[in-house]
Amino acid sequence: MDRERSGLQSAFQGALAGRETVVPVEAVVVPPQPRRADAARNRKSVLEAAARLYAERGVERVTMDDIAAAAGVGKGTLYRGFTDRSGLAMALLDERARALQEAVLEGAAPLGPGAPAPERLGAFVAAYLGFQVDNLDLVLLSESGRGPGARLGKGSYAFYRQHLAWLLQQAGAPDPRTRAEVLLGALAAEQVRHWVVVEGRDLADVERRLVGVARALLG
Amino acid sequence: MDRERSGLQSAFQGALAGRETVVPVEAVVVPPQPRRADAARNRKSVLEAAARLYAERGVERVTMDDIAAAAGVGKGTLYRGFTDRSGLAMALLDERARALQEAVLEGAAPLGPGAPAPERLGAFVAAYLGFQVDNLDLVLLSESGRGPGARLGKGSYAFYRQHLAWLLQQAGAPDPRTRAEVLLGALAAEQVRHWVVVEGRDLADVERRLVGVARALLG
DNA sequence: CCATGGAGCGGACTCTAGTCCGTTTCCCAC
């Protein structure tokens, strides 16, 4: 899975480990590079094939064999490049996630720097919720890895947690780290799916309520 | 799955649907009864075999075939009685969950009735956290159903959500329903596992922090 | 411009959850 973690995430991973003090996120974008030309080519066709098939038929109706066949590679290649089904989903999400992460790091306020922490917090909740809704199936897939522990500790989770913890701390919230994790739990794909898809709630309404929760967590 | 839902949960299911006003939980214990003697016998041996094998080898190392063989029934019987792997886990959890639910409904304060809502809230967080930790593997399994939407809307989730929403409302919290769901998300098995098992945090510490989160959600 | 070693490939194979359907067993009506 290491190869799947974008450079953006890796960069601050070290500063994170076991630290009590919350530090701001610092990051540099360095995408993973296969060492051999054929590997790079295959990686690209797999991602393209997967994106196409998922879009055409929906995530549920595409098997790993389908993807391997469509990409013109063997299953071994698939699994060498992406670890498992959820790893492939993460790779597909990576680009879009990076856009959100950059917006957070250096985009316009209030999502980006410049606005006061409580405002940034609200903007982040809205933006993250939007991201989750726009990519529900893929996020769900990316979190579904076997041997639990799928969502946490994987993917860009650490990035978002760190950012939220930082904002919460800036805003003077007690126990920012835990509250960041709780907030991300409330924004988890399964929860969002339940509210928006299963219960059919209005997205703006969900957003309002979650922003309310975020504010409550400040005190 | 209906057959798996304990009477305790079914009883207030109706009062719940689509209602905006939060009502207190009312419940009666009426366990599911198979119609035929052989079915009842088989159900019992399956549950016993599963409990024994899970205890002996750990949840990960027990397949559905193992359980069927150990119980002396065919796979068809297994799936007729329990829908799927996670349904079996839920059935195993049911008895223990019922104990917690009864303690909430009619046990001693502060978990049971009698104490002021904020105190009951803290007691519930502690009790529920304890339950999750004591039954981590089974709860994880019971939440792992395929086609997402495993945790929510299944099992005793509705019961706990309702209870929490009620307490939050009594304590004057805004948007009690959403906040109940957020709190349950923070207490979800995967999250608890991450804190307690993966990060090795002290249970009492996690409890304290979560009680803090619960209090924050009151305001 | 080869040679070579190791990264990368492919697809047959394994393992397990979950389905299907012909057969058995129970229970009730008579």
Place this chain on the structure above:
DNA sequence: GTGGGAAACGGACTAGAGTCCGCTCCATGG
């Protein structure tokens, strides 16, 4: 009792994720 019909059973079968390992073919260095 006993006969009929439905509920329940069992185990062969299907499907799809993930593994394994012998073969291929890049890229480097002589």
